[in-house]
Amino acid sequence: MEVREATADDGPTVRSLALRSMEASYSLSPSTIEGAIRQWYGVEEFAEKLEDDEVQLLIAEEDGEPVAFSESVLVDSRGDIHWLHVAAMYRGQGIGHALYEETRQRLEDAGAETIRGLVLADNTEGNRFWEKRGLTKVGEGSVEIDGTAFVENIYVDHEGSEIQPIVVEDRELYVDRSDSDRGSKGAFYTVYSEEDRENKYGYYCGSCESLVTSMDSMGRLECDSCGNQLKPTRWDAAYM
Incomplete structure (x- = not known):
């Protein structure tokens, strides 16, 4: 082959x-x-x-x-x-x-x-x-x-967790560095409200280190601070 x-x-x-x-x-x-x-x-x-x-x-x-x-x-x-x-x-x-x-x-x-x-x-x-x-x-x-x-x-290919605590407006949240998606300017990391990753809170912009908790009017993920946009891949329904 x-x-x-x-x-x-x-x-x-x-x-x-x-x-x-x-x-x-x-x-x-x-x-x-x-x-x-x-x-x-x-x-x-x-x-x-x-x-x-x-x-x-x-x-x-x-x-x-x-x-x-x-x-x-x-x-x-x-x-x-x-x-x-x-x-x-x-x-x-x-x-x-x-x-x-x-x-x-x-x-x-x-x-x-x-x-x-x-x-x-x-x-x-x-x-x-x-x-x-x-x-x-x-x-x-x-x-x-x-x-x-x-x-x-x-x-x-490993079982290690890459959970990183962050504090936003006096609230402790948890960024999962192992769960990320590509953006136009940097990665988006999934953010959870608890360390056990039970409840997703939003996303952490790897470009400007801002918290993103909402989609734009077209249902796309975009950072309001720096304009970083999620690149559509796989099954993204917004692009089907």
Whole structure:
């Protein structure tokens, strides 16, 4: 198997691989899957990913034929693997594992100290994949797909907590440095009202160190102090 970086000519290949993989792994309607793929990997969206220095798109080939791809991103010192798609007919041959190892190595070479994997809770095969790679489930998130909420499991390659207490207006809150998303100027970190991370309070802007507790009128996360905006990825319903 050979692994290479995606090029502008790989757009149709990536869309085809994602379609075949998702049809085999997710119990979603064909229209939802097709709409999501257009949004993530449409012509303009695919070009933007290729131009983004923090996004990594890798293509795995067998005898010159693309059979899998991964999409990952470096967020501070953490590597997030958003997608690792293997065409259904090539599963069970170790391609997913080999592509994961290559993706991880390249993330670490770029500065990642930890790895995080994300997968919908009802994707049994996907959850087993992360567990077999030695990652540990540390939490859950809620994502919205075509108006319906789904549970997304979060896996990391260590069990340590990076909770950091902060004081805002005489109230102690807790920033989770291990739970962050990319912004246009810096990362957004999840903030909780208690150390046990039971109740989410808002977000902490890594650009200007301000607390963000509300969305804008379009439902998008933006820091009022510095204009840092959350970059849409994965299942963001506002962009579907």
